[in-house]
Amino acid sequence: MSTVNQSPKRLTSDAMSASLARADQRVTAAPLGHALVALAEQDERVLGLSADLAKYTDLHILRDALPERFYQIGMAEQALLGAAAGLAMEGFIPFASTYSVFATRRAYDFLCLDIAEANLNVNMVCALPGLTTGYGPSHQATEDIAILRGMPNLTIVDPADAVDIEQAVPQLAAHDGPTYMRVLRGKVPRVLDEYDYTFELGKAKLIRGGGEVLLISTGLMTERALEAAAALEEAGVDTAVLHVPTLKPLDEETIRRELGRDRLVLTCENHTIIGGLFDAIAHMLVRDGTVRRITPVGLPDEFLDAGALPTLADRYGVSTDKLVERVLGLRRSQDA
Amino acid sequence: MSTHQPAAAPARVADSADEHRLQRIREAAQRIRANALVQAEVQGQGYIGQALDIADVLAVLYADQLRLRPDDPTWEGRDRCLLSIGHYALALYAALAEAGVIPREELTTYATDGSRLPMSAMASYTPGVEISGGSLGHGLTIANGVALGLKRKSNDAFVYNILSDGELNEGSTWEAAAVAAHHGLDNLIAIVDFNNQQADGKSSEMLGMEPIGAKFEAFGWVTRRVDGNNVAEVLPALEELRSVEDPAPRCLVVNTKLGKGVDFLEQREKLHFMQVAPEEWKLAHDQLKEQA
Ligand SMILES: Cc1ncc(C[n+]2csc(CCOP(=O)(O)OP(=O)(O)O)c2C)c(N)n1
Ligand SMILES: [Mg+2]
Numbered sequence: 001m002s003t004v005n006q007s008p009k010r011l012t013s014d015a016m017s018a019s020l021a022r023a024d025q026r027v028t029a030a031p032l033g034h035a036l037v038a039l040a041e042q043d044e045r046v047l048g049l050s051a052d053l054a055k056y057t058d059l060h061i062l063r064d065a066l067p068e069r070f071y072q073i074g075m076a077e078q079a080l081l082g083a084a085a086g087l088a089m090e091g092f093i094p095f096a097s098t099y100s101v102f103a104t105r106r107a108y109d110f111l112c113l114d115i116a117e118a119n120l121n122v123n124m125v126c127a128l129p130g131l132t133t134g135y136g137p138s139h140q141a142t143e144d145i146a147i148l149r150g151m152p153n154l155t156i157v158d159p160a161d162a163v164d165i166e167q168a169v170p171q172l173a174a175h176d177g178p179t180y181m182r183v184l185r186g187k188v189p190r191v192l193d194e195y196d197y198t199f200e201l202g203k204a205k206l207i208r209g210g211g212e213v214l215l216i217s218t219g220l221m222t223e224r225a226l227e228a229a230a231a232l233e234e235a236g237v238d239t240a241v242l243h244v245p246t247l248k249p250l251d252e253e254t255i256r257r258e259l260g261r262d263r264l265v266l267t268c269e270n271h272t273i274i275g276g277l278f279d280a281i282a283h284m285l286v287r288d289g290t291v292r293r294i295t296p297v298g299l300p301d302e303f304l305d306a307g308a309l310p311t312l313a314d315r316y317g318v319s320t321d322k323l324v325e326r327v328l329g330l331r332r333s334q335d336a
Numbered sequence: 337m338s339t340h341q342p343a344a345a346p347a348r349v350a351d352s353a354d355e356h357r358l359q360r361i362r363e364a365a366q367r368i369r370a371n372a373l374v375q376a377e378v379q380g381q382g383y384i385g386q387a388l389d390i391a392d393v394l395a396v397l398y399a400d401q402l403r404l405r406p407d408d409p410t411w412e413g414r415d416r417c418l419l420s421i422g423h424y425a426l427a428l429y430a431a432l433a434e435a436g437v438i439p440r441e442e443l444t445t446y447a448t449d450g451s452r453l454p455m456s457a458m459a460s461y462t463p464g465v466e467i468s469g470g471s472l473g474h475g476l477t478i479a480n481g482v483a484l485g486l487k488r489k490s491n492d493a494f495v496y497n498i499l500s501d502g503e504l505n506e507g508s509t510w511e512a513a514a515v516a517a518h519h520g521l522d523n524l525i526a527i528v529d530f531n532n533q534q535a536d537g538k539s540s541e542m543l544g545m546e547p548i549g550a551k552f553e554a555f556g557w558v559t560r561r562v563d564g565n566n567v568a569e570v571l572p573a574l575e576e577l578r579s580v581e582d583p584a585p586r587c588l589v590v591n592t593k594l595g596k597g598v599d600f601l602e603q604r605e606k607l608h609f610m611q612v613a614p615e616e617w618k619l620a621h622d623q624l625k626e627q628a
Contacts, residue, residue: 050536051505052502052505052534052535052536052542052543053535053536054536055535055536056535060536072536072541072542072543073543074505074534074542074543075472075473075502075503075505075506075534075535075542075543076505076506076507076543077506078507079507101471102471105471106471106473134447134455135422135454135455135456135470136454136456136458136468136470137458137468137470138422138456138458138468138469138470138471139456139470139471306447306454306455306456306458306461307448307449307450307454308448308449311449
């Protein structure tokens with residue numbers, strides 16, 4: 001099912017199992033599920049758990065391929081994270097899946113005290129980050145990073161595409177401590193393999209150089225930043241893209257280095273502009289004593305509307321087109 | 337019907353006045369089903385299986401049991417009907433259209449941009465929708481507060497909470513069950529839709545919750561269990577739960593069938609999100625008309 005409804009009738013909300021890819025894109029089906037199967041075949045400590053959302057977080061791939069390595073917990077997110085903590089205490093490496101909203105809002109206390117305080121190797125893999133569903137606030141995890149950034153010990157990853165997800169999975173398991181990854185599910189675009197790129201936990205990577213504009217992006221906004229950079233190039237604006245898949249700990253060194261050059265800078269995130277990438281960078285700069293204008297592109301400090309994703313992405317300024325417009329507008333006001 | 341507990345013997349609905357009443361409810365149920373089909377067709381897919389399974393219960397409520405004023409959905413004297421299963425929205429919109437709270441013509445805007453009828457029901461969007469229910473396991477906790485508030489105001493209205501079998505997985509539901517019993521909330525009626533379906537598969541295979549009725553009873557609730565697709569069982573059970581004297585909250589477990597009323601959907605592989613082919617919508621409507 002495509003979320004981009006191209007029929008002439010009115011745009012409708014996306015389906016529960018919808019993926020974000022456009023029809024003309026290179027995609028990989030269920031990259032999280034397949035990466036977990038590959039990992040579980042090599043390491044018998046690796047387990048999958050879900051709270052009645054295996055099918056909607058791609059963990060059904062693991063469930064069906066290696067049923068003895070999967071636990072269905074039922075729709076009980078607190079019990080999910082508590083059980084994951086217990087399994088990790090016994091030396092296993094659980095990957096626990098639900099939607100981002102339920103892991104962060106419903107089960108926060110269990111994540112915080114049973115998993116993070118104990119610094120256990122539990123990996124939360126959670127779907128529907130930010131604006132990736134038209135269902136409205138109950139399903140849109142617009143503030144999950146803001147909720148979680150204050151949690152000690154927790155590593156936070158917002159992958160851009162299937163390449164990031166596949167490469168992140170073994171690194172999350174190898175990391176000795178709790179992790180939270182925002183999952184893109186279904187047919188997930190493959191974007192980063194067109195560049196000289198590998199995912200390294202904790203590292204930001206310059207995907208594309210450019211002398212006039214710097215887009216610092218995370219998660220699926222990196223794909224839109226790359227599309228925007230290509231469009232801006234045609235408009236004669238030389239644009240760099242720095243991808244920051246690990247939001248905590250932040251790769252301050254790389255970000256500082258890229259900010260050292262005099263360019264128009266925007267941050268791009270699939271998250272409220274409060275408490276995410278923009279705030280993390282601002283925090284670093286103020287600590288450094290650096291004054292610097294950075295324009296945040298992200299979701300507004302509002303409960304978002306229900307509706308079709310393309311409409312909503314435009315409405316909230318996070319579509320590729322709106323990003324391009326934003327950059328061009330900022331350049332015009334700079335010139336003025 | 338559960339093997340763990342005897343079926344509640346439904347009170348007899350015998351005389352012709354009652355038969356007339358049942359007939360009126362059955363007709364409302366079929367119109368609610370048709371209203372749900374109209375909406376699901378706009379999306380080409382969706383939670384039509386659930387809407388068809390709960391239509392009979394909604395008909396008993398919205399065409400008979402609920403005290404409401406269609407043109408004044410926030411009337412202080414109304415019975416509050418809280419739908420905690422946000423994704424059952426199209427079923428509730430279908431019932432609200434049947435009750436005259438929203439215009440029937442509006443149903444074709446279901447889940448489209450700018451509509452008052454989003455795919456997941458939200459109180460801020462739709463008249464007659466009391467709570468926003470997409471995050472499952474909230475409804476019964478809110479119902480407790482509404483029930484306490486009504487008592488505090490000496491308002492004799494009832495609070496209904498329609499919840500799903502999946503919501504029984506959530507700890508919050510059982511926290512709320514204990515709170516309701518502790519506070520003797522005899523103005524609260526929970527209706528559990530046991531359709532044996534959740535997102536990943538059959539409820540019984542996700543997390544076994546049987547015996548459901550006995551669990552609520554053990555928590556201190558007055559409990560009944562009936563065939564939720566037989567209005568001749570649902571109506572007397574809800575009437576009885578409204579009138580029993582016990583100073584306790586009341587629970588009706590309804591056994592329902594996904595896709596009820598459209599045979600090819602009843603027989604289709606049971607899925608949380610049922611697929612319906614474009615040419616099947618008309619067939620489904622035709623079947624409902626034949627049954628009428
Ligand atoms: C707290 C919470 N966890 C998970 C979900 C995702 N989810 C939506 S519907 C559903 C299935 C729940 O079971 P039930 O309501 O009985 O499903 P149905 O009968 O409609 O198939 C799940 C897990 C949710 N909406 N809320
Ligand atoms: Mg169910």
